[in-house]
Amino acid sequence: xxxxxxxxxxxxxxxxxxxxxxxxxxxxxxxxxxxxxxxxxxxxxxxxxxxxxxxxxxxxxxxxxxxxxxxxxxxxxxxxxxxxxxxxxxxxxxxxxxxxxxxxxxxxxxxxxxxxxxxxxxxxxxxxxxxxxx
Amino acid sequence: xxxxxxxxxxxxxxxxxxxxxxxxxxxxxxxxxxxxxxxxxxxxxxxxxxxxxxxxxxxxxxxxxxxxxxxxxxxxxxxxxxxxxxxxxxxxxxxxxxxxxxxxxxxxxxxxxxx
Numbered sequence: 561x562x563x564x565x566x567x568x569x570x571x572x573x574x575x576x577x578x579x580x581x582x583x584x585x586x587x588x589x590x591x592x593x594x595x596x597x598x599x600x601x602x603x604x605x606x607x608x609x610x611x612x613x614x615x616x617x618x619x620x621x622x623x624x625x626x627x628x629x630x631x632x633x634x635x636x637x638x639x640x641x642x643x644x645x646x647x648x649x650x651x652x653x654x655x656x657x658x659x660x661x662x663x664x665x666x667x668x669x670x671x672x673x674x675x676x677x678x679x680x681x682x683x684x685x686x687x688x689x690x691x692x693x694x
Numbered sequence: 695x696x697x698x699x700x701x702x703x704x705x706x707x708x709x710x711x712x713x714x715x716x717x718x719x720x721x722x723x724x725x726x727x728x729x730x731x732x733x734x735x736x737x738x739x740x741x742x743x744x745x746x747x748x749x750x751x752x753x754x755x756x757x758x759x760x761x762x763x764x765x766x767x768x769x770x771x772x773x774x775x776x777x778x779x780x781x782x783x784x785x786x787x788x789x790x791x792x793x794x795x796x797x798x799x800x801x802x803x804x805x806x807x808x809x
Contacts, residue, residue: 596756596761596765597761599752599753599756600756600761602753603753603754603756603757604757606757614753620753624749627749651769654765654766654769657761657762657765657766658762658765658766661760661761661762661765662762665760665761666695667695667760667761667762667763668695669762670808671808672804672805672807672808673762673763673804673805673808675801675804676766676801676802676803676804676805676808677766677801677805678801679797679798679800679801679804680766680769680797680798680801680802680805681801682797682801683769683772683793683794683795683796683797683798683800683801684769684772684794684798686790686793686794686797687772687776687791687794687795687798689790690788690790690791690794691791
């Protein structure tokens with residue numbers, strides 16, 4: 561006889577430690593930001609878009625691949641970790657992208673941008689706390 | 695190096711399409727409780743297709759203008775996720791979530807204003 565408790569799906573994996581989740585999510589923010597810079601580099605060099613040009617655009621395609629890998633890693637990291645702790649780290653991606661855009665593409669770092677990024681990171685932090693399991 | 699409104703709109707559409715992708719992935723993930731063979735469901739496949747479509751709009755969006763203005767618009771996906779969770783999955787919209795939503799929108803407005 562199968563008891564109701566044993567018919568519930570059991571976790572098939574060894575959960576990450578808190579530190580492992582944090583480190584993995586942190587790595588994801590750097591990979592995610594790098595993917596954005598690669599994609600931007602790729603589309604910057606294109607005068608008009610067609611499927612063949614997109615498929616053979618190495619920076620764009622590497623950006624897409626990195627983005628895909630990053631998404632899978634992020635899902636893995638979020639599986640065990642507490643969202644309240646991990647969301648603020650994920651929001652670091654916004655900080656990296658802003659800094660890398662200034663470095664690689666010479667985009668100005670205005671006060672409005674810096675303030676906006678800080679407010680968004682704050683908002684995502686509050687979102688993480690609100691989404692935490694009670 | 696001004697960021698055109700058309701680019702902002704493209705990224706906006708990309709975040710909207712991507713958020714629907716997440717809804718379908720969630721529907722697909724719910725089927726997983728009936729076994730791993732449900733990993734590839736119609737819902738999950740549609741979710742992935744929407745993600746791919748979203749990435750096309752995003753690439754078109756960042757072609758012109760500043761990445762540091764356009765990328766933060768991706769945080770709109772948190773806003774969509776909240777709205778769809780409430781509408782489609784009947785999740786609770788708490789005061790804290792409302793505050794978070796307001797902050798994210800305010801941050802986007804600050805950045806869009808500085809383009």
